[in-house]
Amino acid sequence: MKVVEETPYRFRVEREGSMRVPGVVFASRRLLPEDQALRQVANVATLPGIVGASYGMPDLHWGYGFPIGGVAATDIAEGGVVSPGGVGFDISCGVRLLAASVDRDELRPRLEALMDHLDRGVPRGTGRGGVWRLSGRSELEKLLHGGAAYAVEQGHGVPRDLARCEDYGAVADADVAQVSAKAMDRGQDQVGSLGSGNHFLEVQAVDEVYDEATAAAFGLRTGQVCVMIHCGSRGLGHQICTDHVRVMEKAMPRYGIQVPDRQLACAPVDSPEGRSYLGAMAAAANYGRANRQLLGQAARRAFADVLGAELDLVYDISHNLAKIEEHDGRRLCVHRKGATRALPPHHPDLPEDLAPYGQPVLIPGTMGTASYVLAGVPGGQAFHSTCHGAGRTQSRHQAARSIDGRTLRDQLQAKGIAVRGATWRGLAEETPTAYKDVDAVIEASVGAGLCRKVARLVPLGVVKG
DNA sequence: ATGTGC
Numbered sequence: 001m002k003v004v005e006e007t008p009y010r011f012r013v014e015r016e017g018s019m020r021v022p023g024v025v026f027a028s029r030r031l032l033p034e035d036q037a038l039r040q041v042a043n044v045a046t047l048p049g050i051v052g053a054s055y056g057m058p059d060l061h062w063g064y065g066f067p068i069g070g071v072a073a074t075d076i077a078e079g080g081v082v083s084p085g086g087v088g089f090d091i092s093c094g095v096r097l098l099a100a101s102v103d104r105d106e107l108r109p110r111l112e113a114l115m116d117h118l119d120r121g122v123p124r125g126t127g128r129g130g131v132w133r134l135s136g137r138s139e140l141e142k143l144l145h146g147g148a149a150y151a152v153e154q155g156h157g158v159p160r161d162l163a164r165c166e167d168y169g170a171v172a173d174a175d176v177a178q179v180s181a182k183a184m185d186r187g188q189d190q191v192g193s194l195g196s197g198n199h200f201l202e203v204q205a206v207d208e209v210y211d212e213a214t215a216a217a218f219g220l221r222t223g224q225v226c227v228m229i230h231c232g233s234r235g236l237g238h239q240i241c242t243d244h245v246r247v248m249e250k251a252m253p254r255y256g257i258q259v260p261d262r263q264l265a266c267a268p269v270d271s272p273e274g275r276s277y278l279g280a281m282a283a284a285a286n287y288g289r290a291n292r293q294l295l296g297q298a299a300r301r302a303f304a305d306v307l308g309a310e311l312d313l314v315y316d317i318s319h320n321l322a323k324i325e326e327h328d329g330r331r332l333c334v335h336r337k338g339a340t341r342a343l344p345p346h347h348p349d350l351p352e353d354l355a356p357y358g359q360p361v362l363i364p365g366t367m368g369t370a371s372y373v374l375a376g377v378p379g380g381q382a383f384h385s386t387c388h389g390a391g392r393t394q395s396r397h398q399a400a401r402s403i404d405g406r407t408l409r410d411q412l413q414a415k416g417i418a419v420r421g422a423t424w425r426g427l428a429e430e431t432p433t434a435y436k437d438v439d440a441v442i443e444a445s446v447g448a449g450l451c452r453k454v455a456r457l458v459p460l461g462v463v464k465g
Numbered sequence: 466a467t468g469t470g471c
Contacts, residue, residue: 232466
């Protein structure tokens with residue numbers, strides 16, 4: 001594998017073997033990942049119908065089949081494929097940011113009380129129930145079609161929330177018939193729950209604003225308290241991925257598709273298997289959005305009860321999704337796995353009030369480090385995409401071996417960050433030392449021309465899944 | 466990521 005530095009923030013993985021396009025990785029030298037992730041970038045470049053390049057964002061790291069931080073688009077008319085591995089197991093995993101009517105100085109004396117309230121009000125960990133008890137299978141079906149919009153319709157939020165959700169709170173074309181009974185069962189009682197792993201609800205403060213006008217348009221000001229929620233589609237999305245990978249593995253020989261890694265299982269977008277996955281994926285996307293809507297409501301209740309304060313939705317984005325988009329007159333299936341759509345100013349998909357500024361992009365850091373609010377920029381590199389987070393450098397196992405959960409909790413508390421965990425092991429696996437430096441990832445993303453900085457947020461308290 | 470692996 002030959003990797004060439006084209007510019008300070010752009011590396012090219014040369015085409016070789018069965019690669020149809022080159023790989024392009026946006027990163028600094030220091031952030032360029034280990035060979036394994038670059039090999040995955042090259043593997044993705046072999047997929048039928050892939051256009052442009054197999055892209056990697058600055059937080060690129062090894063994942064299931066596709067790398068995390070990967071973007072790949074296929075041309076539907078040219079037999080382009082869709083691959084569940086290009087979306088990931090946690091379909092529609094994403095981030096929601098809410099801004100409070102209080103500043104950090106006002107919160108300080110009540111922080112522990114607020115965290116205790118959130119600790120009780122935010123279900124988390126594997127398997128447990130969520131804050132919304134759905135009335136049976138038929139209501140779950142409505143939610144899979146309506147996403148956050150259905151949640152708001154049922155009184156879980158205000159209509160204004162939807163104007164600040166990507167796709168106004170729901171993606172079209174959810175096909176519930178493509179969601180297995182097993183996936184439905186797993187999803188039935190998890191709406192409004194964080195899950196585990198790197199999922200969290202964090203109380204933050206705006207530490208620095210880089211662009212006053214854009215921050216104001218997004219509803220943010222220096223010193224303001226915020227809530228950031230990072231979660232996905234729980235067991236339902238996971239089961240959908242599992243089910244459809246299995247179907248595609250079997251179908252691939254029929255379409256004459258060969259891939260260098262069986263985890264790249266795929267099928268033409270324009271095929272029964274492709275359409276079936278996309279329909280089920282859309283249902284999971286709506287589940288993820290409803291999940292974040294309900295957790296936002298749980299945060300609102302805690303802020304109202306403890307502080308008499310309100311929370312306005314800043315934005316809600318997904319960083320694990322495939323989307324049918326038009327680029328240069330072609331209909332493409334754009335896979336973003338650990339990558340965020342970042343629409344430029346005046347893009348037709350943006351709501352009018354955000355159009356002058358570009359799409360808000362929310363980047364969660366790690367526990368104890370900063371998070372960022374970014375905005376999309378003109379240029380359209382990697383089909384209008386940017387990074388999604390800090391990006392792991394250590395496996396969960398390595399991380400858990402490096403530090404004890406209680407020690408980590410004490411370290412964070414000593415930095416003034418209140419911690420409400422689920423398990424000690426889970427906390428240790430998420431030690432900030434297991435991740436890349438989020439500030440460096442943002443610097444590379446901006447340097448590569450993928451986005452611009454709007455605000456930097458710092459953690460005050462974390463509810464860890 | 467995941468009722469955490471066949």
